Amino acid sequence: MSPLSSGSQEEFVPASQTELSRFMTENAAVDHRQLFPVGGRTSLAVCCPASQTGIQLCTSQLNRVVDYPIRDLTITVEAGMRIDELIKIVSAEGQRLPLDVPQSNRATIGGVIATNINGPKRFSYGTIRDYVIGISAIDGMGNLFKSGGRVVKNVAGYDLGKMLVGSLGTLAVISQVSLNLRPKPQSMSMVWFQFDSCQTIDQALEAVVTSGTRPIAVEYCNAKAASQIAAEARLELPADHHTLCVCYEGPENEVRWQTDKIASEWNQFSPLHVQTVENEEATRLYDAFTEYQTSSDDPVTIKAILLPSQMMKFIETATQLNIAVQAHAADGIVFGHLPDSASSLDDVQQIFNQLKTTIDPKTGYLNIYQCESDWSDSLPLFCSPPAGWDLMKQFKNALDPEHLLNSQRFNELVEI
């Protein structure tokens, strides 16, 4: 198959993993073009700024189910399978992959792994790293390799799948994945609380540590974000203050017991409003929380990774800066959509500098999550080096010695 022209970047759409491997082998030997793996193109602003030239490796035709032994609760699929398709297949058997993926009608499983997409349920179910039991991928030289297998428990060999989680296509192109599945719960409800201040929110979050309930997710949003989330869910919910929304899943009696219990536990923090959302409405509200991190038309979305105990200090400053904030609060993962008033790179830099003062650099990270393509070359994704960055450089050199795979993003990762 010959590369097709697609705007400023060409595109290659392999029909099989072998074809992709062959193409990448030839590229490494002859053309030395920059390669950008793409799935549903939902995270291009993160993974593949438009200003770069090269070839997009599109996995859209690598979308087959390879093996689905239903009663073993595992599935093996090619990496280009869309998330909504995967959900449909496993849902028909009463199963699910317990992850939250925005834009699931476009996002692919390979993309979810490469960008480490996760959402509210991470508090109780973990993230994609916890569900990949086997992986195949093609390195920068075209070598198709695998690790793990198709059984849920397996320690044979090194866990190479982990290095690809969040690797943004800079080490290898993920081509096939085996996943661990879970049974679908019977029901789900959410309780929407409004509190008067960040301090009260912090106290309520601290109380989650010893709550008699076992939430599936604990979501925070400030007033600006709350009104947008409620509107997206088409629900009449008060949104003038700070919101905590707690989610429960399971048999109906267990869910009802927990929604009542959390309302009574948090009564001591004098919530301004408490409302339980059930059935279809709960699903719509949950989906609105899942989508919100990528739903903005605002120029820049940031992601902060913090200790939960240090999170509200950051959120308070972000709120003062008119940022719409959502957080997977019990995990310390914060998303913020910068206001329209941040209309220049200077404005954005100033906001960043103010936010950074609230972060302990030893236990917190502030990153760009999405931004307008015009700015993506000027705003590094990563604002401080992660632990082990020297080793990361060696991983890049070992798996992609010619630096052909999305290498500008990699450089930002390790050369801040």
Place this chain on the structure above:
Amino acid sequence: MVDDTSQTINLSAPVLEKLEAGSRPFSLLIQKLTGIVGKTGILYNADELLVYECDGYIVDKSAPDIVVFPTTTEQVSATVKICNEFNVPFLARGAGTSLSGGCLPIGGGVMIVLTRMKQILELNLRDRYAIVEPGMVNLHLTNALKGTGYHYAPDPSSQGSCTIGGNIATNSGGPHTLKYGVTTNHVLGLEAVLPDGTIIELGGPTAEVPGYDLHGVYVGNEGTFGICTKAIVRLTRDPEAHRTMLAVFQTIGDATRAISEIIAEGIIPSALEMMDHGIIQAVEEAFHFGFPLDAGAVLLIEVDGLEVAMDAEVSKILELCNKNNVREIQRADTPEERMLIWKSRKQAFGAIGRLSPSYCTQDGVVPRTRLPEILEFIEQTSAKYGLRIVNVFHAGDGNVHPILLFDERDQGQIQLVLEASEEILEKCLELGGSVTGEHGIGVEKINFMSRIFNETDLATMEKVRNIFNPRQICSRDKVLPPHGSGNATKVTQTHPARRAPH
């Protein structure tokens, strides 16, 4: 070899094949290591080294030349640097409970025992993590958390003695992994001394870190990526309530079908442990729990969660067991009764001591629905080799632990054990599984690697290993087969060769 005068480290020099006791480099090495860990932190007399000649995998034995007991990361780093200077291989050991020879010092060298680094450095319930030293005994962390409402979830059967550092090396599992996951799901970050002595940090106490998930790659390295000196682990909320049941089935097939149907119902039990006919008899002879001696399988089923949900889950499980021809079910409704039921499972290995002087535990995995096939195959293998094989295992994960009983004083029996083990693991692969679910490749299963993975897979793993351990001076000859063995299709090693590969 070390240059006595300049002490220059030659990193391209080959790692020593043998360190002669009493030689000048040996004496100099002792002197330098003593300078690091003190006289009370080093052993080098042959009789004292005997205890370190093997771990829980007793088929292969090889004593280290020197054992050191560091108490700080800096001492580990200094020890590793000295080993590099002398080109002497080294490896870490925790409690030595590995069942695959992970702590076997192939070719001798220096063993770095971490049992004196066992402090809890931080407990943080609000942010749900603990920072511990690697020699911390797994159970001691959970004991230290008693009363807080939290625990450390991975609980290998050896949790009373195995260490967190060893768990990280092996990516250990345990009976509760079906619901709570294995070690890698609970490690947030770590500090390690690389095989050149550099101290690094990976991950951290936050829920994730930007960049590559290198702490995830590190977990399960079987000691070949250096020595973990600090672990940041996630803490898990205690369940409010438990319900534990013992279900006696006439056949393994009935028990397996019951498991599949329980899970299909949306119930993920926190534990699903199966004992087969052979182990039931052994446990009964030893402890008199009252199991029927003609039962085909006993299933220990535990569910946990909120009290409000328990009764409905138990009713459903009972219904599904009945549907699958359960003979009888014992229920534990009090903590004391629960302890008694678990005692029957946890003492299973103790009961084996009454059956035979030695045993070798295998660790195959099959898709859960293939359990009847693998167990039938194990029974056939037992008959074929005239070896008694009993089974007690994590049925929910499809992780079988056939226990091969033998007498290690009889060389012929050892060879039979090796051959029977090989056939069983080969069958696990044929059924779509793996040769190790939680014990690791170690030295025991290294020849299987080229049957599970192709040359490209192994070459990629080797690239990753070489990032951490380019000289292969650390925990040598583990996990990856040596070059040139990629085309091996059959295990040809015999016990004497396995005893002293170098």
